[in-house]
Amino acid sequence: MITKLPRWILWGGAVLAFSAGCVNTAALMGFANLSVSHVTGNVSLFAAAIAYLDTRSILYIGALLLSFLAGAILSGFIIGQVSLKLGSRYGRALYIEAALLLISYWLYQQHDYLGQLAAAMACGLQNAMVATYSGAVIRTTHLTGLTSDMGAAIGNWLAGRPISKPTLGFQAIIWYCFCGGSTVGAFLFAKVGYEALFVPIAIVLTAAFLYNHASDHLPEKRVPKHERHSS
Template sequence: MFRHQGKNRTFRHNLRLASNLSLVAGIVNSVGVLTISTLTTNVTGHFAYFSKELIVGQYTKAIPHLLYIFFFFLGAFVSNSFIEIATINKKKYIHTAPMFLEIFLIVLVGFWNDWAFTATADANQIAYILLFSMGLQNALVTKISLSTVRTTHLTGLFTDLGIEISQYFFYRNHPNAIKLRKNIFLKLSIIIFFFAGCILGTLLFYQIGIKALLAAALLITIALTMDNLIFYYNFTRRKFRKKGTKNILNGFKKRTNE
């Protein structure tokens, strides 16, 4: 899910990545809105709010919206910087640092009230951290999927989905129709899992409050664990298969020499 890049990535890799992290983004989105009444997975609306406060002269109210935008950008910048550093140093696990940082930040906010902070006074700080973590996530999935998957907002997805469904009506017998169907299915999966995350986040919020974010951290942890288990399973299977093939060849050579 996380390890494969470029030609090594398959539709299945992108689907697993999209479904899991869209669920995470949905949880963060709903919990952010319910906790601090702020969008914490995208910055589109914050441009409008920033412009409004700027025009009416409410500069102190405009600054937080500008910082919301900046922290999402900063998260994307930091995420890709980690990836580039790992790539330069030829590290196998380029996704590890951004994912672990995202888990840490989401857990930090999940226990916000337990750190003796006041959620009302620190609403902006919560928004900054969550927007930064979503910038981390969006940049990571965009990078490793070659811009095929985006998980933190749906505006562009609905645009692409509308275009591709329209194309499918005209080119359903075209040789690329199979690829088009896969693209449509992938985008629908992202939308469905994002919505499911919003529902799950809302249900959990009314039960345990801001700690509902811990479910998002748990999902990322499970995704990383499963990715490692699948990798080592496939690695071990290939290793034993090569060993078995080698033994067969050695036995054949031995019988030939006799």
């Protein structure tokens, strides 16, 4: 449950959502014109490419989808999902994400489409990492499931049923942070191009440093399985 997690972890998720919004907007506005923070729309484009027998798009979009999956796999390999435990694994995952974003920036500067794959892998890593940490309550790189959960909660509230207001409030914060990051990313990309990626890179590096610093001063703590919430 959200209320069972330390507040600084929850706000960290909001900051990472801002970062993901910035990355995704830069990717969409760039020469590749494809999302990197989620897969739903890209799956539809992949299906359309198959229908039109567009081999180049099939291979490229397929690689993009696999890159997001590879990032999530990397998160699972580094962090694991058996139990939630403070430790340096999350810091390592964040440093790897920052490195992937730096690689994507360098490739984008070369007008290399592989930059899109590196950015997608970074987003897949972040999304799986935060979902693992928060017991799969919060996703930080897309808003579809989050918006559905918020709508269902509001519907239950209107019907007079009890809801978790802290959860709804935090979901709203994630929503606005992603939207805010997207807006900032769009503004910066229009002004400086792919240099806009330095904002999310700085955010992720700062989060990695602060997390490692915090985990060094906290005792290891497991969150019991019965306290988790799946979405």
